[in-house]
Amino acid sequence: MESQxxxxxxxxxxxxxxxxxLVQEKLEALKANTNNxxxxxxxxxxINLAKKIDHKIANGEAIGLLEGIPFGxxxxxxxxxxxxxxxxxxxxxxxxxYTATAIQKLLDAGAIPIVKENCDSFxxxxxxENTIFxxxxxxxxxxxxxxxxxxxxxxxxxxxxxxxxxxxxxxGSVRQPAGYNHVxxxxxxYGRISRYGLMAYASSTDCVGPIAKSxxxxxxxxxxxxxxxxxxxxxxxxxxxxxxxxxxxxIKTVGYFKNFVESxxxxxxxxxxxxxxxxxxxxxxxxxxxxxxxxxDILVSTYYTLAMAETASNLSRLDGSNYGNRIDDKNLKxxxxxxxxxxxxxxxxxxxVGGNQVLSQGFSDEIYLKGLALRDAxxxxxxxxxxxxxxxxxxxxxxxxxxxxxxxxxxxxxxLSDAYTVGFSLGQLPTLTxxxxxxxxxxxxxxxxxxxxxxxxxxxxxxxx
Ligand code: GLN
Numbered sequence: 001m002e003s004q005x006x007x008x009x010x011x012x013x014x015x016x017x018x019x020x021x022l023v024q025e026k027l028e029a030l031k032a033n034t035n036n037x038x039x040x041x042x043x044x045x046x047i048n049l050a051k052k053i054d055h056k057i058a059n060g061e062a063i064g065l066l067e068g069i070p071f072g073x074x075x076x077x078x079x080x081x082x083x084x085x086x087x088x089x090x091x092x093x094x095x096x097x098y099t100a101t102a103i104q105k106l107l108d109a110g111a112i113p114i115v116k117e118n119c120d121s122f123x124x125x126x127x128x129e130n131t132i133f134x135x136x137x138x139x140x141x142x143x144x145x146x147x148x149x150x151x152x153x154x155x156x157x158x159x160x161x162x163x164x165x166x167x168x169x170x171x172g173s174v175r176q177p178a179g180y181n182h183v184x185x186x187x188x189x190y191g192r193i194s195r196y197g198l199m200a201y202a203s204s205t206d207c208v209g210p211i212a213k214s215x216x217x218x219x220x221x222x223x224x225x226x227x228x229x230x231x232x233x234x235x236x237x238x239x240x241x242x243x244x245x246x247x248x249x250x251i252k253t254v255g256y257f258k259n260f261v262e263s264x265x266x267x268x269x270x271x272x273x274x275x276x277x278x279x280x281x282x283x284x285x286x287x288x289x290x291x292x293x294x295x296x297d298i299l300v301s302t303y304y305t306l307a308m309a310e311t312a313s314n315l316s317r318l319d320g321s322n323y324g325n326r327i328d329d330k331n332l333k334x335x336x337x338x339x340x341x342x343x344x345x346x347x348x349x350x351x352x353v354g355g356n357q358v359l360s361q362g363f364s365d366e367i368y369l370k371g372l373a374l375r376d377a378x379x380x381x382x383x384x385x386x387x388x389x390x391x392x393x394x395x396x397x398x399x400x401x402x403x404x405x406x407x408x409x410x411x412x413x414x415x416l417s418d419a420y421t422v423g424f425s426l427g428q429l430p431t432l433t434x435x436x437x438x439x440x441x442x443x444x445x446x447x448x449x450x451x452x453x454x455x456x457x458x459x460x461x462x463x464x465x
Contacts, residue, residue: 004164004214004217005221009067018054020051023112030114030162035146036118039085039115042116046070063110064109069164071112071166072114073113076168078199079096081095082096086199088344090320099197102198105225109224111224115161117165118152119148119150119152121344121347122348123199124347126417127147127151128147128150128151129404137404139181140158144402145180147181148173151177152165153174154167155177158181164211165212168198168207170202170206175431175433178396182435183211185433186222186431187209187425187430188207188222189428190207190234191235194225194231195207202310205307215434215459218455219241219243246452247456251286251460253289254393255289255291255388255393256394258292260395260420265398269438270397270439274394278393294374304415310355311352313355313359319340350411378426390453391446392444392445393442393443395437396433401440420443421443429447434462444461
């Protein structure tokens with residue numbers, strides 16, 4: 001797929017379409033959609049911004065590449081003047097007090113926010129069914145889940161309701177729904193994009209990630225959002241990735257984790273397609289190495305131990321005093337209890353209880369600290385791998401998207417569907433889903449801060465697969 005951003009930019013500049021008409025059409029398509037991708041549309045803001053762009057064009061003024069491009073925002077990002085619900089009962093009416101840095105940078109570049117998108121509540125889930133706005137339906141087959149937690153964002157891109165969308169990825173929430181809906185989704189290196197204004201789930205792996213239909217559009221949006229932010233001390237200074245630098249691949253060695261494909265949990269067709277992909281890569285003269293890695297059940301349990309601990313801590317501030325739907329009871333303690341028990345979903349409560357358990361005295365040494373030690377071991381394993389190979393590829397998921405309803409019945413099976421995404425989150429590595437190679441796509445990973453190499457290899461695969 002060619003770049004949608006360049007295409008629309010040209011159409012605007014050539015006056016083939018007006019920005020107002022473009023935005024109106026997208027808003028109408030969003031409102032009429034039956035995939036449950038929308039928490040709220042931003043009609044007034046979007047139309048006003050579009051009129052300004054049309055005015056500029058009519059006056060013969062030049063416009064930037066992102067000016068007038070309509071985009072979607074997962075409903076966990078602050079955007080002043082909009083509600084940010086996290087798809088939860090608790091924050092159903094919460095008005096954003098400020099705007100997230102990543103979103104502000106897109107606004108400064110002239111992109112037009114048109115929708116806050118449906119997702120799993122607080123990012124808790126892999127199917128986008130844990131939401132008060134109704135399960136997100138898959139773009140290709142609406143009987144299946146949209147994937148999660150950034151399901152609404154991936155479906156909107158797949159259906160062309162937005163040109164690109166901004167999701168959040170803690171353990172796979174951009175990459176997995178991108179794979180389920182056949183679009184591109186990037187989890188950049190942790191810290192490349194500021195998390196300021198992204199509602200915190202598990203702060204040590206939370207990342208802002210673009211979803212789009214081409215590598216070029218991912219590159220453009222990534223460049224705009226990246227950079228050091230004094231409001232997020234984990235951010236780092238990064239260089240913009242030039243278009244030309246990712247067009248020609250000089251990648252010589254690629255690795256893959258043997259135990260991912262040898263696992264009993266993998267769908268036989270995904271395995272077969274993945275192995276066929278490896279052969280195609282080898283046929284291009286690239287050396288492909290088998291690598292050893294932690295078993296996926298260790299990755300999943302390490303990830304969920306840390307993610308639950310961090311979310312229990314992060315969500316402790318949501319007690320109805322400062323934020324959210326407060327329910328009053330006979331005293332303050334009872335008010336906290338009823339506010340939290342009535343307003344958090346089953347899945348969110350499971351994680352808060354699990355997280356507090358692993359952090360509590362008597363358990364934390366054995367569980368939480370062990371999780372931290374494993375995370376360090378995983379990071380070291382990656383460092384060694386990247387001394388041997390330039391890129392690691394893997395399937396995105398062991399299975400194809402489940403039917404709507406199944407994940408809610410079996411949370412453990414849902415956690416295990418994250419087997420291939422969570423390891424790269426724990427390693428804080430840049431990882432991109434490309435909609436090729438297997439039914440749910442391929443993940444491309446490079447060493448920390450080497451997001452450029454990931455995009456380069458994605459371009460190479462475009463011509464190879
Ligand atoms: N499915 C994973 C989880 O529920 C990842 C979610 C995410 O990345 N926000 O934790």
